Amino acid sequence: MAGKDEYYNKAKQQGYRSRAAYKLQQLDEMEDLLSHGDRVVDLGAAPGGWLQVASERVGTGTVIGVDLQRIDSLEGVETIKGDMTDEGTRGEIIERIGEADTVLSDMAPNMTGEYSLDQARSVHLARQAFETAREILTPGGDLVVKVFEGRDLDALRDDMEAEFEYVRTTSPAASREESSEVYLIAKGFLTAPVEAGQRLTVGIKDVGSEGDGIAKVEGFTVFVPDAGEDESAEIEIEEVKPNFAFAKRLD
Known part of the structure; x- marks a missing residue:
């Protein structure tokens, strides 16, 4: 038809x-x-x-x-x-x-x-x-x-x-x-307070089960490799997910 x-x-x-x-x-x-x-x-x-x-x-x-x-x-x-x-x-x-x-x-x-x-x-x-x-x-x-x-x-x-x-x-x-x-x-x-490419200084609050340091930015979780608890780190955000982000160390 x-x-x-x-x-x-x-x-x-x-x-x-x-x-x-x-x-x-x-x-x-x-x-x-x-x-x-x-x-x-x-x-x-x-x-x-x-x-x-x-x-x-x-x-x-x-x-x-x-x-x-x-x-x-x-x-x-x-x-x-x-x-x-x-x-x-x-x-x-x-x-x-x-x-x-x-x-x-x-x-x-x-x-x-x-x-x-x-x-x-x-x-x-x-x-x-x-x-x-x-x-x-x-x-x-x-x-x-x-x-x-x-x-x-x-x-x-x-x-x-x-x-x-x-x-x-x-x-x-x-x-x-x-x-x-x-x-x-x-x-x-994505409603994260960070974005890919952003550089900032964070304090490492804890270490996750995979060994990455865990930082908080306005309550948002950022995973930082090769970082220990209570350490300060210069980072660059690499990838942002809805509830967390991955970063690389710059220092």
Whole structure:
């Protein structure tokens, strides 16, 4: 049938509000994004296909959908009608959920038919989702955003890589073959008070089981090789993880 495909028909049969539900299912299977008990925020959530999948997979967790359009009620899902870039909307999200384990965005711009313009708008929407995620994600949390391939995609990915443990670009099977959409999956939100390449002086408080010295920077753990307890060390941060970092000695 013209304009319809396998996933469209499958969604109708299985009660999903959009064929996009299968995209999230496949992305979750690729990267283990949704777990029982998670707190999930879906930006631009109407009509609710991703909300349905998220709710199924987090069980007793919390799922909040945000959209300028009204989202018909779904059991076990909270919705907010508002602009996610508005400070009041973000405040309402935080009030309801505190922090999120996963932020999702399947947003696409209203299409003009001029690809360069549509692509630029898709990057803008993805950046808005990224900025929202930076504000509400818990340490180690994940972000998924849709964007069209083209200009500024690499710059967006570079900026996301600076904030997450790693970022993957992928396209699920449920995306239409002719579509230029891809998804950036960012895993392990970094909220450390240190960053790679930073140099500082630390005091070694303890020694770990692997023999590395353990320093604390604003309560954050930094592992320092060849350092003993109660020693002071000049270090350079080499790698940052959600809950700890590795450094090398400079002295």
